[in-house]
Amino acid sequence: MLRWIANWAVHHAVTPEKQAEKALPQLRLELYQAEQRILDAQMHADYYRARLAFCEEVIKNGIEQVADQRKDQQDTSQASRPGLKLTAAQ
Template sequence: MDSVTSWFKPRSPQRTAARELQEARRMLLQAEQHLLHARMQADYYRDLVAFLDTVQESGVESVSDRRRACASAGLRPPACAAGLETVPVVPITPFAA
């Protein structure tokens, strides 16, 4: 019977704040996940544009030879093209409990 009466009691401010804090943390986590996904997409398209620019300028053979040489050396080929720059990543600081 206590559980039924607890439905009709007004919530305490502490309990409301705890619930809102939990919801805010969940929303923050989702926003951070969206940012990471967006950064990955931006990196992908930046690399794609740089690759296609290079293919257009010097042909697919030279690009493929250069990528093979980088792959055998264990290096990632540079993604640079006119007008493209990498945005610095802002460090994410955890909540202070």
Template sequence: MGWFNKLATKYILTPEKMAENELRDTRLGLYQSERQLLEAEMRVDYYRNVLSFLEAISVDGVESVAESQRSKLPSQPQIPQRRAPDLSSYRGGA
């Protein structure tokens, strides 16, 4: 009967266990809300950029906007600079 009591005390809901569960659920809810907020901000920025682009086309015309966009582009494509890790101190390497 002792093993049954141990099993019951392991799975019985105490206020501390309930608080731990609520804390975990609340942290998850906060994380999800922050992620949704960041996604909403990105959507707002996207639509603002599209709106300003379309307004510029309607006011200045397509050719003018295209010329201004071409002047903003770099002449050579940008290759991201990525540093490789120093593997000389790696023991398995040569």
């Protein structure tokens, strides 16, 4: 009986390999979440960078000129974008 208990303990003992295998899914999740936080922070920084540039441009050139400039850019981007062409089913 003692031999059986000893063999069972040897086969079911926690080894570094088993610990690493058990920790792997949690570590992958933590890495994914950390990368998501980085992407969110970059997007947040880009948003404020764009707002800052817009406000500086308004102060420098005035709102009318900035609005006209943005409207022209918007019209150009819509014109250069290929439209969706629907064809009748044959």
